[in-house]
Amino acid sequence: xxxxxTNTQESLLPYMDMGTGFLIGLSVGFVLxxxxxxxxxxxxxxxxxxxxxxNNGFVTINETQVQxxxxxWSAQFQHxxxxxxxRLELFTASRGLSAIxxxxxxxxxx
Numbered sequence: 001x002x003x004x005x006t007n008t009q010e011s012l013l014p015y016m017d018m019g020t021g022f023l024i025g026l027s028v029g030f031v032l033x034x035x036x037x038x039x040x041x042x043x044x045x046x047x048x049x050x051x052x053x054x055n056n057g058f059v060t061i062n063e064t065q066v067q068x069x070x071x072x073w074s075a076q077f078q079h080x081x082x083x084x085x086x087r088l089e090l091f092t093a094s095r096g097l098s099a100i101x102x103x104x105x106x107x108x109x110x
Contacts, residue, residue: 021098024099024102025098025099025100025104025106027102028103029102029103030107030109032107033106033107
């Protein structure tokens with residue numbers, strides 16, 4: 001009877017042996033990539049719709065306002081990247097490496 005229990009435990013997913021940092025990184029990377037793909041899809045749809053509306057004369061676009069908005073969003077994104085870098089530097093070597101490995105694999109899977 002102990003051999004069947006051992007076989008059952010050995011056949012479990014290999015994810016059971018992974019650390020929590022890896023699993024958290026894996027899930028964050030997976031969700032981030034999926035949400036980023038969805039965001040890019042809707043952003044592309046909005047830009048194409050905006051170009052079509054402008055071409056047909058329904059909307060006029062103020063280019064200076066668009067440039068200001070893009071520069072503001074760019075600055076906010078750079079601030080977010082700097083925040084992520086400082087957060088990653090706080091990890092200890094073992095936890096940080098497993099979390100980063102999980103994040104990279106999550107991005108690859110997603």
